[in-house]
Amino acid sequence: DYYSAISELERLLDVEAFIVEKFDQYLEQAQKDQENIKKFLKQVEDLQIDRGDLEDYFGNPLNAFKTIRRLVHDWKFNVFDPVFDTSNFEAYKTSLGDSLDKIKFKGPNQEDLHGATRGLLRLQNIYNLPTNRLANGVLLPEEKNQLGTSLSASDCFELGKNLCEIKEYSYGSEWLLEARKRMHGQPLGFISPNVSDVQILEHLSPAFNGLGNLKLAHKLNNEILDKESGHEEALKNKIVYEGQLAKERSLSPRKVNLPQLTEREKKESFQLYKRVCQGELRQSPREQRNLKCSLSHQGVPYYRLSPFKVEQLNLDPYVAYVHEVLRDSEMELIMEKGKGHMERSKVGQSVNSTTSEIRTSQNTWLWYDANPWLSQIKQRLEDVTGLSTETAEPLQLVNYGIGGQYEPHYDFMEDDGHAVFGWKGNRLLTALFYLNDVSLGGATAFPYLRLAVPPVKGSLLIWYNLHRSMHKDFRTKHAGCPVLKGSKWICNEWFHVGAQEFRRPCGLKSDEGKFLDLEHK
Numbered sequence: 001d002y003y004s005a006i007s008e009l010e011r012l013l014d015v016e017a018f019i020v021e022k023f024d025q026y027l028e029q030a031q032k033d034q035e036n037i038k039k040f041l042k043q044v045e046d047l048q049i050d051r052g053d054l055e056d057y058f059g060n061p062l063n064a065f066k067t068i069r070r071l072v073h074d075w076k077f078n079v080f081d082p083v084f085d086t087s088n089f090e091a092y093k094t095s096l097g098d099s100l101d102k103i104k105f106k107g108p109n110q111e112d113l114h115g116a117t118r119g120l121l122r123l124q125n126i127y128n129l130p131t132n133r134l135a136n137g138v139l140l141p142e143e144k145n146q147l148g149t150s151l152s153a154s155d156c157f158e159l160g161k162n163l164c165e166i167k168e169y170s171y172g173s174e175w176l177l178e179a180r181k182r183m184h185g186q187p188l189g190f191i192s193p194n195v196s197d198v199q200i201l202e203h204l205s206p207a208f209n210g211l212g213n214l215k216l217a218h219k220l221n222n223e224i225l226d227k228e229s230g231h232e233e234a235l236k237n238k239i240v241y242e243g244q245l246a247k248e249r250s251l252s253p254r255k256v257n258l259p260q261l262t263e264r265e266k267k268e269s270f271q272l273y274k275r276v277c278q279g280e281l282r283q284s285p286r287e288q289r290n291l292k293c294s295l296s297h298q299g300v301p302y303y304r305l306s307p308f309k310v311e312q313l314n315l316d317p318y319v320a321y322v323h324e325v326l327r328d329s330e331m332e333l334i335m336e337k338g339k340g341h342m343e344r345s346k347v348g349q350s351v352n353s354t355t356s357e358i359r360t361s362q363n364t365w366l367w368y369d370a371n372p373w374l375s376q377i378k379q380r381l382e383d384v385t386g387l388s389t390e391t392a393e394p395l396q397l398v399n400y401g402i403g404g405q406y407e408p409h410y411d412f413m414e415d416d417g418h419a420v421f422g423w424k425g426n427r428l429l430t431a432l433f434y435l436n437d438v439s440l441g442g443a444t445a446f447p448y449l450r451l452a453v454p455p456v457k458g459s460l461l462i463w464y465n466l467h468r469s470m471h472k473d474f475r476t477k478h479a480g481c482p483v484l485k486g487s488k489w490i491c492n493e494w495f496h497v498g499a500q501e502f503r504r505p506c507g508l509k510s511d512e513g514k515f516l517d518l519e520h521k
C-alpha cells in the first residue's frame with residue numbers, strides 16, 4: 001500500500017511523471033489531428049460556398065470525381081478516423097499499460113485513500129489538532145503554516161466523506177463543515193471531485209444524525225430539498241427524520257451510539273502514550289538529575305581515540321542514546337539497499353502475524369550474510385553494546401508514512417521467545433538507529449518512563465527489555481509516535497539472551513513478577 005511509507009509515495013511521483021510524459025505525447029498527436037480536421041473543414045466550407053450553379057459544377061467531370069473522392073476518402077481519413085476511431089488512443093493505452101506492467105505498477109486505490117485518511121485522523125487524535133488549523137497546515141500552537149500547504153474544499157470534502165464512511169461522525173462533520181466554508185470564495189480548479197453544496201449536505205446531514213443531532217440533520221436535509229426538490233435520497237430521509245422527531249417528542253430521546261474508544265485506546269498505556277507524544281508528560285528534573293553524558297570506549301583500543309558519545313535517558317530500566325554512530329554514507333546505503341523491498345509491517349508472531357492499524361509502516365530485513373558491507377556496522381553494534389551478535393536478528397529497516405506510528409508494545413515475546421527464537425531466547429536489548437531527522441513528531445515514546453526520544457540522525461537508541469535475571473521488564477513498553485511532518489527511517493537490531501552469558505551474566509536474584517501490574521495496562 002501507499003499510505004504506510006514515504007518511500008512508496010516517492011515512487012508514485014516518478015510514475016506520475018512518466019504518465020504525464022506519455023499523455024503529453026498523446027495530446028501532441030491529438031492536437032495535430034485536430035488542426036488537420038479544422039483545415040479540412042475550412043476547405044470543405046470554402047468549396048461549398050464556391051459551388052455556384054450545381055449543374056455547372058457537376059458538369060465539370062473533375063468536380064464530380066473530386067466530390068465523390070472527398071466523401072469516400074477525405075472525410076474518413078481526415079475526420080472520421082481521427083475522431084471516431086480510437087486506435088490512436090488504444091495504441092497509447094497499450095503502450096502505457098505495458099510500461100506500467102513492466103515495473104509492476106499498481107496505482108493507489110480507495111484503500112490507500114482510506115489509509116491516508118486514518119493517518120490524518122490519528123494525527124488529529126494523538127496531537128489534538130483542531131480541524132481548521134490542520135486544514136491550514138498549522139501544527140503547533142503558533143499561528144504558522146508549518147506544512148507549507150493547505151487543503152482545498154474538495155480535499156476537506158474527501159476527508160469528511162471518508163471519515164463518515166468509517167462512522168467517525170464527529171471529525172467527519174467538522175471536515176465537511178470546513179469544506180463548506182472553503183467552497184465559498186475559492187476556485188476549485190482542476191482538482192476533483194468538484195464538490196457542490198448539495199454533495200456536502202448529503203453527507204453532513206446523516207453525520208449529524210449519527211451524532212444524535214436529529215434536528216440539525218433534518219434542517220440540513222431540508223436545505224438539500226430547497227436546492228433540489230426532487231432529490232430522492234433527501235425525500236426518503238425527510239420521512240425517516242420526521243418520523244423519528246415525532247417519536248422523540250412523545251417518547252424519551254433515543255440513545256445514540258457514538259464511536260467508543262477501542263479496547264486498545266482505553267488502556268492506560270495508550271493514554272500515557274498520547275500525553276508523552278504531545279510532550280505534555282515528561283520526566284521531572286528530579287528524575288533527570290542523575291542522568292549523565294559520557295565518552296565511552298568499552299575497552300576497545302580504537303574507541304579510546306574515537307569514543308562513543310553516550311547520553312543516558314533513563315537509568316532503570318536503562319535507556320540511552322549513543323550519538324554519531326553511523327556515517328551519512330552508511331545510512332544512505334542502508335536505505336538504498338532496502339528501498340524496493342519494503343513491505344507493510346505486521347504485528348504478531350510468524351504465522352499469526354497480520355497488518356494492523358497498530359503499526360503503520362513498511363519494513364524489510366537486511367541479512368548480514370547477504371550484505372557483507374554491513375560487517376563494520378555489525379562490529380560497531382557489538383562494540384557499543386558489549387554484547388554478542390551471534391544470536392542477533394538481521395537488521396530491520398523501517399519507514400513510516402503519513403501519520404505512521406507503532407502503538408505501545410513490548411519488544412520481548414510473551415513466552416520468553418522459546419517458540420520463535422528457540423535457544424537464542426528473548427530479545428534482551430533493542431538497538432534502534434535513527435537514519436534521518438524527523439521535522440515534527442515521530443519520537444520513540446516510553447509511556448511508563450514519561451520519556452519521548454526524538455529521532456536524531458546517525459544516533460543509536462538502546463534499551464534493555466529484560467531485567468538482569470532475564471525476566472521481562474514491563475516498564476519497557478514503548479511506541480513510535482505518529483510522524484507529524486517529514487518521514488521517519490529507522491533501523492532495528494535485536495540482541496538476544498543466548499550467547500551473552502559471559503558478556504552480561506544474569507543476576508543472582510530473580511526479578512520475575514516485578515512491575516507485573518503494568519503487564520496488561
Ligand SMILES: O=C(O)CCC(=O)C(=O)O
Binds near residue numbers: 398442444481492
Ligand atoms: O519507531 C520507533 O521509534 C519505535 C519502533 C519500535 O518500537 C519497533 O520497531 O519495535
Ligand SMILES: [Fe+2]
Binds near residue numbers: 409410411478
Ligand atoms: Fe519496539
